[in-house]
Amino acid sequence: xxGYLIRRTLAAIxxxxxxxxxxxxxxxxxxxxxxxxxxxDTATPQQIAAIREALMLxxxxxxxxxxxxxxxxxxxxxxxxxxxxxxxxxxxxxxxxTLMLAATTLTLVIIVSVPLGILxxxxxxxxxxxxxxxxxxxCFSVPVFIVGYGLVGIFSxxxxxxxxxxxxxxxxxxxxxxxxxxxPSLTLGGVYIALxxxxxxxxxxxxxxxxxxxxxxxxxxxxxxxxxRHALPNAAIPIVTVIGFGLGAMLGGVVVTETVFNxxxxxxxxxxxxxxxxxxxxxxxxxxxxxVYVLVNLLVDLSYxxxxxxxxxxxxxxx
Amino acid sequence: xxxxxxxxxxxxxxxxxxxxxxxxxxxAAQESVLRAKxxxxxxxxxxxxxxxxxxxNHGYMVFDTLFGMDADQQFQPQMVDTYEVSDDLKLYTFTxxxxxAFHDGAPVTSEDCIASLRRWGAKxxxxxxxxxxxxxxxxxxxxxxxxxxxxxxxxxxPALGKVGSTVPFIMPARLAATPATEQVTEMVGSGPFRFVAxxxxxxxxxxxxxxxxxxxxxxxxxxxxxGKVVNIERVEWHFLDDVTAMNALQLGEIDFFEEPSPExxxxxxxxxxxxxxxxxxxxxxxxxxxxxxxxxxxxVKVRQAFMAAINPQEHLLTYVNDxxxxxxxxxxxxxxxxxxxxxxxxxxxxxxxxALLEEAGYDGTPIIVLQATNIATNRIFSTVTAEQLRxxxxxxxxxxxxxxxxxxxxxxxxxxxxxxxxxxxxxGPDMLDPVINRMVWGSGDYLGWAKDDEIVGWQAAFLAEPxxxxxxDFATQIQVKALDLGFYFPGGMFRQPYAFANTVQGVxxxxxxxxxxxxxxx
Numbered sequence: 141x142x143g144y145l146i147r148r149t150l151a152a153i154x155x156x157x158x159x160x161x162x163x164x165x166x167x168x169x170x171x172x173x174x175x176x177x178x179x180x181d182t183a184t185p186q187q188i189a190a191i192r193e194a195l196m197l198x199x200x201x202x203x204x205x206x207x208x209x210x211x212x213x214x215x216x217x218x219x220x221x222x223x224x225x226x227x228x229x230x231x232x233x234x235x236x237x238t239l240m241l242a243a244t245t246l247t248l249v250i251i252v253s254v255p256l257g258i259l260x261x262x263x264x265x266x267x268x269x270x271x272x273x274x275x276x277x278x279c280f281s282v283p284v285f286i287v288g289y290g291l292v293g294i295f296s297x298x299x300x301x302x303x304x305x306x307x308x309x310x311x312x313x314x315x316x317x318x319x320x321x322x323x324p325s326l327t328l329g330g331v332y333i334a335l336x337x338x339x340x341x342x343x344x345x346x347x348x349x350x351x352x353x354x355x356x357x358x359x360x361x362x363x364x365x366x367x368x369r370h371a372l373p374n375a376a377i378p379i380v381t382v383i384g385f386g387l388g389a390m391l392g393g394v395v396v397t398e399t400v401f402n403x404x405x406x407x408x409x410x411x412x413x414x415x416x417x418x419x420x421x422x423x424x425x426x427x428x429x430x431x432v433y434v435l436v437n438l439l440v441d442l443s444y445x446x447x448x449x450x451x452x453x454x455x456x457x458x459x
Numbered sequence: 460x461x462x463x464x465x466x467x468x469x470x471x472x473x474x475x476x477x478x479x480x481x482x483x484x485x486x487a488a489q490e491s492v493l494r495a496k497x498x499x500x501x502x503x504x505x506x507x508x509x510x511x512x513x514x515x516n517h518g519y520m521v522f523d524t525l526f527g528m529d530a531d532q533q534f535q536p537q538m539v540d541t542y543e544v545s546d547d548l549k550l551y552t553f554t555x556x557x558x559x560a561f562h563d564g565a566p567v568t569s570e571d572c573i574a575s576l577r578r579w580g581a582k583x584x585x586x587x588x589x590x591x592x593x594x595x596x597x598x599x600x601x602x603x604x605x606x607x608x609x610x611x612x613x614x615x616x617p618a619l620g621k622v623g624s625t626v627p628f629i630m631p632a633r634l635a636a637t638p639a640t641e642q643v644t645e646m647v648g649s650g651p652f653r654f655v656a657x658x659x660x661x662x663x664x665x666x667x668x669x670x671x672x673x674x675x676x677x678x679x680x681x682x683x684x685x686g687k688v689v690n691i692e693r694v695e696w697h698f699l700d701d702v703t704a705m706n707a708l709q710l711g712e713i714d715f716f717e718e719p720s721p722e723x724x725x726x727x728x729x730x731x732x733x734x735x736x737x738x739x740x741x742x743x744x745x746x747x748x749x750x751x752x753x754x755x756x757x758x759v760k761v762r763q764a765f766m767a768a769i770n771p772q773e774h775l776l777t778y779v780n781d782x783x784x785x786x787x788x789x790x791x792x793x794x795x796x797x798x799x800x801x802x803x804x805x806x807x808x809x810x811x812x813x814a815l816l817e818e819a820g821y822d823g824t825p826i827i828v829l830q831a832t833n834i835a836t837n838r839i840f841s842t843v844t845a846e847q848l849r850x851x852x853x854x855x856x857x858x859x860x861x862x863x864x865x866x867x868x869x870x871x872x873x874x875x876x877x878x879x880x881x882x883x884x885x886x887g888p889d890m891l892d893p894v895i896n897r898m899v900w901g902s903g904d905y906l907g908w909a910k911d912d913e914i915v916g917w918q919a920a921f922l923a924e925p926x927x928x929x930x931x932d933f934a935t936q937i938q939v940k941a942l943d944l945g946f947y948f949p950g951g952m953f954r955q956p957y958a959f960a961n962t963v964q965g966v967x968x969x970x971x972x973x974x975x976x977x978x979x980x981x
Binding site (some may be wrong): 173174184233290292297303305345400402404408409 | 584640641663861863
């Protein structure tokens, strides 16, 4: 297993290198110039050139890439072109809301969708199965911002139970923090509940028809124990894979939810930086998200060992 | 062994734990706090380095200015106590008020003012014009300094009190020594608020606390002039989506909402606990700027045809949807402002537009209208313009992108990627006279590249003229010719109200949002 871990970690390095090259190149060729945006419409070409020089944007591509990558490798993510705040600080400021939102949403999603998916599989073809299907379709179809504003309309404006926006840091109380994340989690969770419910249902259905489960039933093993001890572990791998994908997406791509609920997370930071052409921030965030995806994939792969003893034994390879 | 008593006690404790966790809200702060939704996300803090309006607004919180502009667009001393102007308009002597001090305790001196003005002049178009006609600054003593000019220049005071970006904020000399191409990141000013750097989240939140050492002028506030008395201890700026802000305002999660988008104004007005009020009567001007360097708009007849094809009332109604919130005017200078006149204003005449197009020999070359989809005014105005031009016989293509891409393309002016029309919504203070209003510049060096030597001459004469009525004549001449040559289409002024809780009082009528004089009950 240790060898597998080391191999997977080393394999991430060329991936991250490729991502670094790709994002740097793409930004270089994308339209727009941060120096022009900073200088404004009355700036002379000389003033724009001076700003470009001050921001080191006038240097050739390859030396600029080398300098940037060299700094990244040493842990220096650089500073924002616009705020001059160290990017590490910007990320640190936005990390807690993003992680908390991802954690609460994922918890909610797993609690709701796995049992729902199992129920739908066990009750395949019944009205319950169809209702779960309709529920999942609705969760997929309704845009996130409509769900968000709808929930605000009910729980904040009408009932006054929950805040309509804003993030309360953990330092101000776990309860207050969680309270500020209830509606955002419900909003963001919808799509993932739909996805994981459907994957769970399909995966469990596939397993339920296996011979060894028929044997277990014939031997008189209770249905609940069959599900928990035999079906679910064998159905878990696709479910865990999709959960991992969802976690990766939550950590970097939830701009709409963050906007609707005014959560100062990494998603908004990314979209603001792109619109502003804040190149160093875009580059750092892209690398960060790539690293997160690599890490999440690694954790997912490792978790397979929890469910599949063959993975534990052979470390992912058959000898 | 777990006894029944122990088990019961543990269960009760377990049931009580969530109640302790949930429902804990931060204790109500003792200080008064005002939470505002601001017009844009505050990314850069240096109001000289960037022209972003939100940074300019931030500048008014933290810094102070030598002069301010009052509600009647007159310039009044602010940091200046007394000033003298020589009869030949070539020597200005300023004496600072007593008790001016920066947030680090250092007194504000002449040296700080001079250094700040030099830095501002290196960046600002009007400031650079001032520096170009200056002989030098002269320090008389710690509180008195002079501006000596090589020639008469009528806009010294308006330049020092200007409200449009870039504002000549006064910084400590050590910070003003920073080249204008680099950012000052240490926010030490002498303004009515102090910036709380520890709580700043770029793009999301900025916090200001009252500067208890600030000595306000003993006058009522008016615009950016007058007494800046701060009654609220803490002001928080948040950048939210408009609908989110609307909900938050209704619930009391925020107290102040700068410039809600027009479509939600009826909803805000219907809420019983809010005030929706225009506090910036100057408003913004609809600007449609042609590119004089790209065919067919290098032909004056085609530009005149474009001008005649525009009905600005449609633009304003489409965006603002409330006739009370706009003023139709064909003047280059904001309606009601000192130089405003309807002389030379272009009337909507689509038949004349068609005739002019024919006279110009228009061959159907596509007219490219640039559109920034993430800026509501630009998106809506450009759509309406495209339709009106099509009706007049133009072949129009709207090319949409985000603002950054649109702006970059416009500045590059690459013949391989031509563009013909671009839309702006310029704040009133940026259009007040023919020197500040860059749309009527005849030098050919501003976006759109309109050029006319006679206008350049009149502009210089305007600057040198001490008499207001004569300056007004020059301003009118410039307007008449600029509009005739199709420099740009001024589509009138529209106003965007603020919305705030009824518990908030004392909102100052001002062309920029200001947070002094406000009180908050409860």
